[in-house]
Amino acid sequence: MKEYWEQAERLRRRINRKIHEIHLLRQRAEGMNGSGINDMPRTVSPDRSKMEGTVFKIMALEQDIQETQAEYDALIAGMEARINAVQDSDARDLLSKRYLEFKPWSAVAAEMFISKRKAYYIHAKALESLQYDAVQFT
Template identity: 35%
Template structure:
């Protein structure tokens, strides 16, 4: 797997995890907040679902499980990439790749933290990619 493929897959997994966690939290908030009574002169529906709350809670639990599974997948992906990074002899290359692909920092942050200009940083990155 190339670094670009790894980054694409990792970002997809991160978005999936965040989306599922947000959905689950939204369901929890809706179920925990009191609902105001609706006053209306219209007749009530006869098909009130008495299991609505338990279904919502089960849905939130399922979303948490799906997010956990995606997190496990992301962890395995990171482990495989970390293993590949250990093959790099140059510590600067390892650090740059770690900051970019494990910590998911943008290029400006990576270059600033490492004290590189853009051209020097991209040169180190290119060198690391050629060795992976």
């Protein structure tokens, strides 16, 4: 489970980082077209090659986000299938909150109206009941 958690977090961070990078590139591109209102003198002809380069970077980042999102979705779908195989409904609920919704233990316990200690106990029992594939959570 730890490997799954770390991999999912890496993918989420990568997606968010690229979204932020696109946002910054778009802000920079808006400044290139000279439409901003400020007291700085404008260039007569904006540099089209810089604008094209920025657009190409944005397109490449969007493609990378789509690929990373597909990898993330496959990881989540695999985990969801494993969780749905657990017979105990409380254990399924706990695993879903923790590994699909990425909630901290305190939030999981509060939503289930149990102590964190009880949440850890249910978690341990649920992990025992999960059916492991040849490659665990990858």
